[in-house]
Amino acid sequence: MTRMGPLTLAWVSRHLEVGERIVRTEALHGGITADMRLLTIGTRGGTRDLVLRSFVNVEHAEDWLNREADALTLLAGTGVPAPGLVAVDPTAAHCEYPSLLMTHLAGRVVLDDEGWETRVPLLARQLVAIHAVRPAVRPREYVAWTTADTVVVPKGADAAVWAAAIEVIRKPAPPYEERFLHRDFQPGNVLFDVEPPSSAGPRITGVVDWAAASWGPADLDVAHCSTNLALLHGPAWGLRFAEAYEEAGGVLAADASERLYWRVRDGLACSEEVRQVGQPWREAGRTELTTRAVEERLDAYVTALMGELG
Known part of the structure; x- marks a missing residue:
């Protein structure tokens, strides 16, 4: 997991609501190709969470991120419980690495045999x-x-x-x-x-x-x-x-x-x-x-x- 760089922090901040700021970041595990981070955003009324997905030295990162952004856009309003797209930088024009910012969904992955x-x-x-x-x-x-x-x-x-x-x-x-x-x-x-x-x-x-x-x-x-x-x-x-x-x-x-x-x-x-x-x-x-x-x-x-x- 790479460190979240200043360019990425600035990019995320530009896509927050007025008065919001990043108060905490946490690495998420379980992926194979991407670095995933949970971002806790401080709001006027408390906090909300976003997820940052970054591809570090991954071939075809631009293609992957464009596909994901397109999919999240078309799934909005369909009833399929997918994250909402906040922003995407598929070519790392603004971030250290190609990245996608999306809403956070409740729940967790379950891999146990039981149940x-x-x-x-x-x-x-x-x-x-x-x-x-x-x-x-x-x-x-x-x-x-x-x-x-x-x-x-x-x-x-x-x-x-x-x-x-x-x-x-x-x-x-x-x-x-x-x-x-x-x-x-x-x-x-x-x-x-x-x-x-x-x-x-x-x-x-x-x-x-x-x-x-x-x-x-x-x-x-x-x-x-x-x-x-x-x-x-x-x-x-x-x-x-x-x-x-x-x-x-x-x-x-x-x-x-x-x-x-x-x-x-x-x-x-x-x-x-x-x-x-x-x-x-x-x-x-x-x-x-x-x-x-x-x-x-x-x-x-x-x-x-x-x-x-x-």
Whole structure:
């Protein structure tokens, strides 16, 4: 985490209301690519919070921040609980680093195994709501995050199973109905109110990190969340999420081979960045999710996919 420089402080201050000032900054953990800070803003009546997202030496930072700013703008008023855009400096014209300033959402990320049977349906319903958004201006088409030639087969994996999985994504993408995608929808980007009124149960209070918002198949967002659930909570939860999505009213590809394509594509994409994927989870307390443990869960998940749908 880099220090918040004077140029950034001045830039943030210019976007505050008259009489407001920054009274405290706090580093937020859990991200992979960006520095995140919670800014406490002193107001005439007390305080309010903003979040600063800065990309330090990150390739394509301008593109990521422009995408996120566009997504937050189009989501305003849709009912999807996304942050509100305050300001963006995608080229670091005013700040030390490319940055985005947004409103702060209540709640916190929950990565524990306990209680996931009640939270998975909430995730599914939220994703259905995201896919129901019909923006006046479409975001750009999704970008595939792997190729058949860049997949990294985990140590000890069944070579025949992985070879078959790789062959799945060598084929052209199947036809699909286009939807608005978050593109990185997974438990690490969803905030929960974990202490709701007695009988209400948990609820989602926010969905963050819209830098990869795209236009593409609902199956791809479902596949990405499925992979993350499989790595966090075991392959069975990865297999379960597609069912939960459909139970919530979502529509996926009708053909099993088409579903397999998207789910295997996302699982294999994860093979290239297992170390990075597990890092924020370990920082959040899931220390048992070592790189090796995540690799083993990924292998088990891909094997299960090939057995169930392949």
